Amino acid sequence: MLIRRRKTVAEAVVTTPAVAFGKVVMTVQDQTTVGAAELDVLAARLSEGALTTDPDVIEAHARDEALFCPHEGAIALVRATSATDVQEVMRFASEHGVPVVPQGARSGISGGANGSPGAILLNVSRMRDVISVNEAERLVTVQPGIINQDLKDHLAPFGLSYPPDPGSVGLSSIGGNIATNAGGLCCVKYGVTRDYVRSLTVVLADGTLTKLGPQTAKGVAGLDMRHLFVGSEGTLGIVVEATLRLIPKLPDPFTAVATFPDERSGLQTVADFMAAGGVPSLLEFLDSSSLKMLNEFGDFGLDDDAGSMLIMQVDQNPADSQVIMAQFAEVAEACGALDVAYSDDPTDSAALIAARRMIQPAYEKFANAHGGGQLLDDVCLPRVAMPEFCDRLKELQESSGLMIALVAHAGDGNTHPSVFFDANDAEQTAQAQEIFGEIMRIGLELGGTITGEHGVGYLKRDWLNGELDEGSRRIQIAVKNALDPQGLLNPGKMLSAI
Amino acid sequence: MLIRRRKTVAEAVVTTPAVAFGKVVMTVQDQTTVGAAELDVLAARLSEGALTTDPDVIEAHARDEALFCPHEGAIALVRATSATDVQEVMRFASEHGVPVVPQGARSGISGGANGSPGAILLNVSRMRDVISVNEAERLVTVQPGIINQDLKDHLAPFGLSYPPDPGSVGLSSIGGNIATNAGGLCCVKYGVTRDYVRSLTVVLADGTLTKLGPQTAKGVAGLDMRHLFVGSEGTLGIVVEATLRLIPKLPDPFTAVATFPDERSGLQTVADFMAAGGVPSLLEFLDSSSLKMLNEFGDFGLDDDAGSMLIMQVDQNPADSQVIMAQFAEVAEACGALDVAYSDDPTDSAALIAARRMIQPAYEKFANAHGGGQLLDDVCLPRVAMPEFCDRLKELQESSGLMIALVAHAGDGNTHPSVFFDANDAEQTAQAQEIFGEIMRIGLELGGTITGEHGVGYLKRDWLNGELDEGSRRIQIAVKNALDPQGLLNPGKMLSAI
Numbered sequence: 001m002l003i004r005r006r007k008t009v010a011e012a013v014v015t016t017p018a019v020a021f022g023k024v025v026m027t028v029q030d031q032t033t034v035g036a037a038e039l040d041v042l043a044a045r046l047s048e049g050a051l052t053t054d055p056d057v058i059e060a061h062a063r064d065e066a067l068f069c070p071h072e073g074a075i076a077l078v079r080a081t082s083a084t085d086v087q088e089v090m091r092f093a094s095e096h097g098v099p100v101v102p103q104g105a106r107s108g109i110s111g112g113a114n115g116s117p118g119a120i121l122l123n124v125s126r127m128r129d130v131i132s133v134n135e136a137e138r139l140v141t142v143q144p145g146i147i148n149q150d151l152k153d154h155l156a157p158f159g160l161s162y163p164p165d166p167g168s169v170g171l172s173s174i175g176g177n178i179a180t181n182a183g184g185l186c187c188v189k190y191g192v193t194r195d196y197v198r199s200l201t202v203v204l205a206d207g208t209l210t211k212l213g214p215q216t217a218k219g220v221a222g223l224d225m226r227h228l229f230v231g232s233e234g235t236l237g238i239v240v241e242a243t244l245r246l247i248p249k250l251p252d253p254f255t256a257v258a259t260f261p262d263e264r265s266g267l268q269t270v271a272d273f274m275a276a277g278g279v280p281s282l283l284e285f286l287d288s289s290s291l292k293m294l295n296e297f298g299d300f301g302l303d304d305d306a307g308s309m310l311i312m313q314v315d316q317n318p319a320d321s322q323v324i325m326a327q328f329a330e331v332a333e334a335c336g337a338l339d340v341a342y343s344d345d346p347t348d349s350a351a352l353i354a355a356r357r358m359i360q361p362a363y364e365k366f367a368n369a370h371g372g373g374q375l376l377d378d379v380c381l382p383r384v385a386m387p388e389f390c391d392r393l394k395e396l397q398e399s400s401g402l403m404i405a406l407v408a409h410a411g412d413g414n415t416h417p418s419v420f421f422d423a424n425d426a427e428q429t430a431q432a433q434e435i436f437g438e439i440m441r442i443g444l445e446l447g448g449t450i451t452g453e454h455g456v457g458y459l460k461r462d463w464l465n466g467e468l469d470e471g472s473r474r475i476q477i478a479v480k481n482a483l484d485p486q487g488l489l490n491p492g493k494m495l496s497a498i
Numbered sequence: 499m500l501i502r503r504r505k506t507v508a509e510a511v512v513t514t515p516a517v518a519f520g521k522v523v524m525t526v527q528d529q530t531t532v533g534a535a536e537l538d539v540l541a542a543r544l545s546e547g548a549l550t551t552d553p554d555v556i557e558a559h560a561r562d563e564a565l566f567c568p569h570e571g572a573i574a575l576v577r578a579t580s581a582t583d584v585q586e587v588m589r590f591a592s593e594h595g596v597p598v599v600p601q602g603a604r605s606g607i608s609g610g611a612n613g614s615p616g617a618i619l620l621n622v623s624r625m626r627d628v629i630s631v632n633e634a635e636r637l638v639t640v641q642p643g644i645i646n647q648d649l650k651d652h653l654a655p656f657g658l659s660y661p662p663d664p665g666s667v668g669l670s671s672i673g674g675n676i677a678t679n680a681g682g683l684c685c686v687k688y689g690v691t692r693d694y695v696r697s698l699t700v701v702l703a704d705g706t707l708t709k710l711g712p713q714t715a716k717g718v719a720g721l722d723m724r725h726l727f728v729g730s731e732g733t734l735g736i737v738v739e740a741t742l743r744l745i746p747k748l749p750d751p752f753t754a755v756a757t758f759p760d761e762r763s764g765l766q767t768v769a770d771f772m773a774a775g776g777v778p779s780l781l782e783f784l785d786s787s788s789l790k791m792l793n794e795f796g797d798f799g800l801d802d803d804a805g806s807m808l809i810m811q812v813d814q815n816p817a818d819s820q821v822i823m824a825q826f827a828e829v830a831e832a833c834g835a836l837d838v839a840y841s842d843d844p845t846d847s848a849a850l851i852a853a854r855r856m857i858q859p860a861y862e863k864f865a866n867a868h869g870g871g872q873l874l875d876d877v878c879l880p881r882v883a884m885p886e887f888c889d890r891l892k893e894l895q896e897s898s899g900l901m902i903a904l905v906a907h908a909g910d911g912n913t914h915p916s917v918f919f920d921a922n923d924a925e926q927t928a929q930a931q932e933i934f935g936e937i938m939r940i941g942l943e944l945g946g947t948i949t950g951e952h953g954v955g956y957l958k959r960d961w962l963n964g965e966l967d968e969g970s971r972r973i974q975i976a977v978k979n980a981l982d983p984q985g986l987l988n989p990g991k992m993l994s995a996i
Contacts, residue, residue: 136773136882159775181718192716194725195693210969216878217910218690218950220679220729221958221965222993223974227692227725231718248775275634277657277746320815380714384634412715452716460719467719471708475981476721482980483973495720 069111110457144175181231188411283411297362371422379443380452567609608955642673686909781909869920877941878950
């Protein structure tokens, strides 16, 4: 087997475990190096062509979609095609003290998949098979690299659904969804990724393959490691197979759209509707800036004179759905809605949701016309706190002069404010980063969390201390160090700054 | 403050941490003792009257409902009335190396709450307040000692439901439900305790108080410690407050009852109905022995000539519910049902469920008339494996001559076989214990788990090795030792034999 080598290949830095007390162990650079010879040995143990040290290829795989996160210094990229490849990489890594960055589709926006000094990028995108569909037990077993939407498409002929639908549904992989416990638009009724993980096969830091969780609907034999791995951002081990719980095919939803004179009345409607027992299958909020940017991006015909819009879906039977939509309309009107419209035409619903799903490209178009910078935040709040939160964003926008647009999976209180800035203007860039942090601070002040579904990664690691109390930080570090005593797995991410 | 002392108070054995590699650290007896003087100091730090060393009181609190589990040797009972009490006990315990057994209502059946040598029994039954109901966010915050049914009753006037409903709903506390991730009859549609835990306040081994999990619907800031604590059986820390997710009041269900000529056809109906996309809110199985014992216990009028019975509920709107009940009837008839009957009268439904909930007293009546012994197992299986499992139980019954009765939360594949025996006959007792283990072995062979919802405790600790692979055992031990390095929390339970 041939491995391409170039003179420019950086000699890898072998790392040794740091002695840490009360901090996450992280691999520390040493004088020793892992060079081409050692990587040759690893390559020979892997599927043919899995390992490359081509710096251009490494650079092309060294980052996800996050801004302001370092990604330099990786020494190799392994594109694993089997669990055995993953095991071999971790055996090599633990033997030589080499850090490993697990990667999937790299569609994340917290830098969780970014390279780090001396690391092997371990990409599982090529492991994308559906291994089995078990209709009787309503389970599917997949490799981690499968794209969420591809899984959904695969399941449709079986009359089965895998609900979690992050905004990145067409781009992001199930492994990455598990790593961040991804959510999406459906969560208000159907929950998040964790709620659908039945069992995981993972490779541990030392290369051991283990199965976590039973195949059965219930099971309490020992500590629940499977759910600990969900949302662990590649810091505890690497998922090489996942068995996911499915539900019968989701019915076509009914859709209501309400427009409001301002943001506050739209968000108050959400809080009041949910407090009154509303059970939507989707409840999305768009502020006036987001509506304008969407209309500038595509021919969506949204009412961009409105101060905000809610899209509400309900997927019960027609009679119950009508009742819920009427209840929604009543609450919206009491909160000052300009207009409430229903549709039971699946085409209308699909068009509206397609428009909502275009928000990120629309933001990008706006950003590109204004200097290219966009920082997308992910603060989840108590629903009742959303109107106040929105007021605070407006104050920030006024005081900074930077545009802040807001969309939200509002039924869950999960807001996504975006700060736009001129990326070529250092002062504005620094200001945007400050606002990004200030948004999280406000979120915490209002009883929220710094991240509802995007994860901590590198981007938010410095804010974790503001959310977790001392005891919580301490046991998280203890668990991380217990499972990864050499600090090999995704160093510098998530818990590394607490 | 006065502490009662008696001459018979066993002098406590101070324990020191064992050095363990690959095993759970457990406190080990030493020559030093914690005596009355030290316990006096602890008592003075606690709420008045919280600590007792009265051996009769200790003995009365030293065990749960499990058979064949040791419970001797506790040196004190603390009936905590506040989180501060719990913190003080853990500070004292970690200072002196004294093991602590957390307890709630002691309604468990795996010995998880049983005393152990030198331990303080730390009972939180008196901490039973509802701290707040948040209607807007659909959350309730409670102390751990509140009884599940009391919580349900408290929520009813708010139009809110807390679904988890273990068989022990009228006896067991929320803290115990969290410790074992309790399930029940509703799980087939509404999930288990873990699915409703929003956040936990826990006291760690060293007495630190920490809050785990956000208050918000979504949140991925750091490792998910809250779900790790659910099902950890008091081995990682002590829950002193829980915020639970609620759902709008459950609608009155429609009920169908089907009888079958034998067990196999009833269980096959479950597998086929669920594979066809059935969405029951309850699906319970009773075998012929269980039907007979119920009729002998009360005037339930069940058809005990039948070989088995299914009770199926659906709680959707009338039209959808009728469709689902017809679908159920069709599947049941195809599997050979003797009779299928529906009712939309809530009184009928309630009576049937009340009968189902009387199964344990009915078993006890039968057991008492046959030597007093009953071992209740808790094997969860893939649904398709239930008919085969039932055949294997019949073979065991025939070969042993011991009665084995079966009820199951069949929609989840969660079976509860009971082995009846003469507790005064040593040979029969040993035989029953062997069968109890053999049932778990068969469960594992058929792809199941040794415990679906009762927990491992002391009773099943020796079988855990049969379910968990080496890697899984290793990381569970690592996590336990990381959070409880002195091995103080509930030693001898769950992971202690792996």
